[in-house]
Amino acid sequence: MNSLPVENNKISRVKIFAFLISQARIRLFPLKLYFNCYSFYNTQERHLHLKLSLLHCASLSVRMLKIPPHQVAGHKAGNGKLGPLVDESGRFYKPLQGDERGSNELKFYTSFSSDTRIPEHISKFFPTFYGTQLIEASDGSGLKPHLVLQDLSIGRVNPSIVDIKMGSRTWAPEASEEYIQKCLKKDRETSSLPLGFRLSGIQIYGNKESGYWKPERTSMQNLSAEKLKTILKKFVSSNTSRDMNLQPDCAFAATVYGGSTGILSQLLELKAWFEDQTMYHFYSCSILMSFEKELALEGKNPGGQIKLIDFAHVIEGKGVIDHNFLGGLCSLIKFISEILTALIEHITEVVPSVNGVN
Amino acid sequence: MNSLPVENNKISRVKIFAFLISQARIRLFPLKLYFNCYSFYNTQERHLHLKLSLLHCASLSVRMLKIPPHQVAGHKAGNGKLGPLVDESGRFYKPLQGDERGSNELKFYTSFSSDTRIPEHISKFFPTFYGTQLIEASDGSGLKPHLVLQDLSIGRVNPSIVDIKMGSRTWAPEASEEYIQKCLKKDRETSSLPLGFRLSGIQIYGNKESGYWKPERTSMQNLSAEKLKTILKKFVSSNTSRDMNLQPDCAFAATVYGGSTGILSQLLELKAWFEDQTMYHFYSCSILMSFEKELALEGKNPGGQIKLIDFAHVIEGKGVIDHNFLGGLCSLIKFISEILTALIEHITEVVPSVNGVN
Known part of the structure; x- marks a missing residue:
């Protein structure tokens, strides 16, 4: 040296x-x-x-950096574009945006990761923060500061993932007029306003032969309540990516959404925190829901999990709960609850006839 | 005849x-x-x-119609203006607005009052609907159609009342562009956006000598979180209307907000329904909270109650929960919970010192 x-x-x-x-x-x-x-x-x-x-x-x-294989939304690296990278040790390098967004996201991670008021059962829903590093940017523009975060897809082989941008309003009251107008237009044009959230991206694993079903991102942003529910059903169905147009069978709804450690339980845990916390308002933040379909096919726990990502527009709560995020969260919970309720009703209907009671 | x-x-x-x-x-x-x-x-x-x-x-x-003595928000009758009237039998006559708002409110009351899906523990939060009648309008313009509703202040002598317009957004996605821009401007200029609701009007009874404290309506619409909490404390304090600037003592918080039949319990009951119901979206609707201070002073149950009013902008839910109203409701619940929690903490602090334990 x-x-x-x-x-x-x-x-x-x-x-x-x-x-x-x-x-x-x-x-x-x-x-x-x-x-x-x-x-x-x-x-x-x-x-x-x-x-x-x-x-x-x-x-x-000496570590090899590569483009994340399972990114479903946001700016993507590759083809000379700036985007996040991952290494083999399970770290995710997110380029710090040059403007206020970058400094704001860094400020949030720095504050949140050292905030002793955040209980462990809530901090687990956030990517671990390892600081910042200068690394070669994916667009070849040289050394650029990156947030170093937990790679949420580490350990996953063929994850099904959906990115849900939360809240009917993606802009903070304090944002610039130009930014507000841009966001408001998009919120009105997408399902954010009617549903309280919009899908920013999705990939659903079919099987080894058919691979992933990855619909065009924009086609997922303005779904009606009915179509959104169908997508959330497809997400936990055994359909391959080739027969995604068939009626979803919700084969894995019980193991992915249901149960004491399933996605619904996690969402409810998050909801209870949002009903109480007045520290942060999470504008334009996403919930990433994922699970491993192959494990479900093998009858194992498919590891359904939720994580919150994208904190470039988080602001201080100033003594008020984040009613905008919470409203969207309750709406999402209702959709998933309905899928599970319908499943229970279906099973209740089917079981007696199987037993010859009907 | x-x-x-x-x-x-x-x-x-x-x-x-x-x-x-x-x-x-x-x-x-x-x-x-x-x-x-x-x-x-x-x-x-x-x-x-x-x-x-x-x-x-x-x-x-032969019934005498008069101007409601305890109206804190909305158009008021008197001085040649069109507004609601009440009779002595406990009915409230609300002029049907000539435009879409009138027909929409009538449509809502007609639908809601005959909707068998509404449980009794929820319909009790809505004014009883008795149909419509042509009566002499308060502005002297002759016979005008009026909604005939339950007079919510019947039986009250000196009620303290607060009218809270719910939701951070008071406009439906389907509203006209002109109406949306008008509402959006007001939502941004008031506490609707930051708090998820705004106070539309308030009257707090002091005592026989000092009467009511009725601050200017507009002064209540843009409160910070801290000031809003102070108002909600004043609402349940023993201060007379002359000493409203003193620190509120929250003397009646436990009996008005707390308890199994208090306002917080009622709000939580309403919240549980809003987490589930996908039939109606209540834009620009208000929660009216009221109680009788004199009863509280006499150590009796002050009859704290909540009622929902103003349904001119209700639209169909189309399979989605009303995340906008619900978000504001959760925010209001958090404020009231904090007042009660602080009260409990205060009592816990005081009691040991009274007993000489400290």
Whole structure:
């Protein structure tokens, strides 16, 4: 390893920066914060700390970064575009948007991840936050700051995933007029206004032969209540991606949506928190619902889970609950409850005739 | 009583109308509906029915109509203006607005009052609907159709009342562009957007000497979370209307908001229904909370109650819950819960010191 640039018992910040750039593909970020903290160390400690950091950088640099295979919404990397990347250790690198959105999302993750008021049964619904790093951007524009988050698809083989943008209103009252008008137009043109949420993207695994059913994103954004319910049924049905036009059989509704650890239970847990918490308002945030269909086919627990993502428009709650997110959440819960209720009714109807009672 | 105009065994509709006009101050309405139903009767039955109806009209005509003494929001009668009237029997006559709003509110009351899917523990939160009648309008413009409803202040002597317009959005997606823009502007300028509701009017009874505290309506529409909570505390405090600027003591919070029949319990009952019902969306509808302070002062049950009013903008739910109303309702519930929780904490703090434990 090259020697560190030291001048008059002080480490030149510019030279350290150049040194870091030269040594590793993935660098620690934000440097500003890094150097602010750095002023607490004496010279010897600085050397040790920098050496450790550079070792960390070096270890990161050998990791392979790739485009997330299961991203269903948002900006995607590839074809020279800027988008998130993942490594093999289960980390998700999300480019920090250059404007207010980036700083706002970083502010949220920093605040939320250290907020002792968030109970564990709620923080589990959020991706783990590992800080920020400078990494080569996917669009080839060089080193760019990225949020380092938990890769939510790690361990999944063929996950079925749906991204649901929550709330009938995706804009905060304090947003700029231009942004409000843009969002309002979209909220009115999509199902956000009538349903309290809209689907931002979906992929449903069929089977090994047929692979995924991935409808055009825009076709999913303006669903009627009836069509939305059909999609939520398809999501937990045994249909292959080739026969998605057939009546969904809801074969996995009970194991994915139902049960004490199923998606409905998780949504209800989240709802109870939203009825109470007045710390954050989650505008334009999504709930990601996923499960592993192949496990369901094998009669195993398909690992239905919900996670919240996209916090670029989170604002302080200022003593008021997030009634906008909560309203949408209650609407989503109602749809899923209805699917399960219909299933129970269907089973109740079928069982007596099977037993020859009818 | 004059004889009825009968021609060729048929009763002339025009003459009957003129006859009705000449006989009674309050007339049955709508006549169109009346005559439609009327075609089912034979001649003898028609005579009997008309005689009974006219007796009914005559009995109504002797009733004194007056301006409701406890109306805190909406159009008010008096000074040549069109507004609701009440009689001594406990009926509230609301002028049917001439435009779509009137027909929509009538449609809602007609549908809701005969809707067998509405459980009794929910229909009790709505004013009883007695049909419609033509009565002399309060602005002196002659006979006008009125909705005949239960007078919610009947039996109250000095009620404290607050009118809360629910939902962060007071407009339905299907409304006209002009109406949407008008409402959106108001929702953004008031507390509707941040809190999920706004106060449309309030009167708080102080005592016999000081009477009511009735702040300017507009001053109550754009309250911050903190100020709104203070108002909800003042509402259940023993302060007289002269010392409303003092710290509210929440003397009646436990008996008005708390308890198994208190306002919080009622709001929670309503919430459970809103989490489930997909029949109606209640845009721009209000929750009226009221109680009788003098009863509270005497240590009696102050009769805290909630009622829903104003249904001119109700639309069909089309299989989706009313997430907009529900969100605002959850927000209101949170405010009232916090007041009660603080009260319990205060009592828990005080009691040990009274007992000398601290």
